[in-house]
Every structure is written in structure tokens, then in C-alpha cells.
């Protein structure tokens with residue numbers, strides 16, 4: 001947003017407005033760094049006034065001054081200012097902190113170079129302060145148990161609120177699907193280079209471009225896949241050993257996740273490729289020396305269940321198209337043990353279906 005700087009030829013009202021506003025808000029509204037919280041109010045106000053004066057002389061007028069209409073008399077300006085100060089003071093008396101408006105998670109805008117994932121989305125802004133004056137020190141960390149566990153996710157950050165108040169959340173127990181002739185998912189996968197990262201919540205493989213699916217007339221590109229143990233989704237109450245989530249994104253940022261359930265059985269060659277490149281350190285990417293063929297990640301039978309849900313990790317954003325393949329693939333006990341050593345349990349509990357439509361292939 002650009003602000004027209006109309007008050008620059010009228011320095012007195014601009015300076016007055018800036019100084020008064022800073023005093024009126026305890027020097028917090030305009031500039032988070034104006035004064036440390038422990039500074040005496042008088043000193044902070046004086047500092048703020050000086051800062052406002054400096055700002056008025058420089059190109060950086062305080063925002064409210066710049067926002068004032070150009071043709072307003074000094075008296076009118078003063079009157080509006082008093083109203084504004086009164087409003088700010090009234091707001092400060094409210095018990096609840098008022099979170100500032102925050103940009104939506106960058107699902108729609110991330111470049112392909114930084115693949116979007118349930119997990120990368122969540123980690124996009126890990127150190128941003130929570131709303132309000134005093135961010136809780138533990139606010140940024142979510143997990144699958146204890147203090148930051150799934151029941152707490154929605155309270156950890158304002159932008160995680162969907163985790164607790166969302167009505168179309170994932171995973172769910174898939175049952176009672178409407179059996180129809182679902183169009184097949186058109187997989188267009190080819191051998192592709194990839195890297196592997198242990199992001200602190202799962203093991204994830206990030207892929208180069210060139211793999212996509214087409215479903216319901218929309219084309220989504222595969223950006224990454226990752227694992228959960230046990231499977232997050234259930235089919236008629238049954239939970240599987242593990243699940244792989246293949247996260248796809250369309251040009252508008254909409255997500256479609258193909259879930260491949262995993263039974264215990266024979267060794268899975270593509271999972272083995274991922275395990276072979278497991279990094280020694282968390283958050284570090286290891287490039288695989290061998291490309292991966294995602295066709296071989298899929299089971300033979302490609303029939304599926306589908307419903308609308310959410311990311312299963314914070315921020316739990318909704319509007320995600322879920323495509324859960326009916327036939328499980330297999331992983332060997334040793335392969336499952338490798339993952340279990342890192343993540344014995346990283347599955348979100350099942351969420352209410354709340355009357356959502358579930359369809360399944362005949």
C-alpha cells in the first residue's frame with residue numbers, strides 16, 4: 001500500500017498530530033520499537049514526541065498524519081485527533097489484546113522454489129510476534145503431545161484459529177461415502193530430482209517440477225510429500241501403519257492432497273529412496289543422488305475417496321481437496337521402524353465430519 005504524503009507541505013499539524021498520537025497511545029500504536037516497555041511513561045512520551053518531530057521533518061511522516069485529508073483546518077484536525085486518542089485509550093482498557101490484522105498464510109503466493117506444504121506453510125513465519133503487546137514465549141511451537149498438542153493448536157497463534165473453530169477440518173474417519181463413477185485422477189508423474197528434510201514434524205521430500213495430477217478439470221502440481229505414523233485418516237474406523245501425503249498445488253494456490261495409506265508388508269522401493277537420503281541434522285536438506293518415480297509410490301488400484309478438508313497441521317487452513325486412495329501400498333517393518341525412531345506418533349486426531357459430502361469410486 002502506498003500512502004500519499006499530502007501533509008509534507010504543512011509541517012506544524014503533522015508534527016502536532018504525530019506527537020499527540022504517540023503520547024496518547026503510550027508510544028506503542030505507531031511504532032513497536034519506540035520505547036521498551038519498562039521505560040517511564042514520561043520519558044517514553046518525550047522520546048516519542050522527538051521521534052515524531054523528526055519523522056515529520058523527514059520523508060517518513062507517521063501513518064495517521066499521512067492519512068489525514070489534505071484540506072482540513074487545524075481546529076478540525078485537533079478535534080479529530082482528540083477523538084482518535086479517546087478511541088485508542090478506550091481500546092487499551094479492553095481486557096483482551098487486540099491482534100493486529102495479519103496477512104493470510106502464503107499458500108497462494110509461494111514461489112515453486114519454496115514448496116508449499118502442510119508443514120512449510122506452518123513454518124512460513126515462525127518468529128512473527130503474536131498479536132497483542134506481550135507475545136507468549138511458547139506461542140510458536142506446536143507438537144503432537146503435551147503443551148503444544150493438537151487440542152492447543154488453535155490457541156497458539158491467531159492465525160492457527162481454524163485448528164479449533166474450523167468446521168471442515170482433516171483428518172476424518174471416512175465412512176458412508178456416496179458410491180459414484182468418480183472420474184479417475186489423471187496422474188502425470190515422471191522421474192524427478194528431490195531432496196529430503198526432517199522439518200521437526202515429519203520427514204518430507206521436496207520435488208522439482210514436472211509432476212502433476214488432473215482432477216475435476218483442474219491441474220495441480222506435486223510440490224512435496226511427507227509421512228505420518230500412524231495414518232491420520234481412518235477408513236471405517238481402521239487406522240493404517242502409516243500414510244504418505246502427496247501435496248499438490250494449482251496455479252491459484254489451491255491444494256489437493258493424495259493420501260497413500262501404508263500397510264506393513266514388503267519393502268517399498270520409493271520410500272527406501274527417501275530413507276536413503278535422510279539428513280543427519282533436522283532442517284537440513286539432503287539432495288538424493290537418484291531421481292524418484294512417483295508412479296511407483298502409488299498402489300496399482302487408483303480408486304479413491306474424496307472430500308473437502310483442511311491441512312492437518314497448523315494453520316489448519318481449509319479448502320483442501322482430499323483424494324484418499326482406497327488400496328494401501330506396503331512398507332516393510334524395517335522401513336516403518338526407521339520412521340518410528342524419528343516420529344513414533346505424528347498424526348492429528350480425527351475431526352468431526354459435520355455432514356460433509358464424501359464420495360468414493362465404485
Ligand SMILES: [Zn+2]
Pocket residue numbers: 118226227228245312
Ligand atoms: Zn500430512
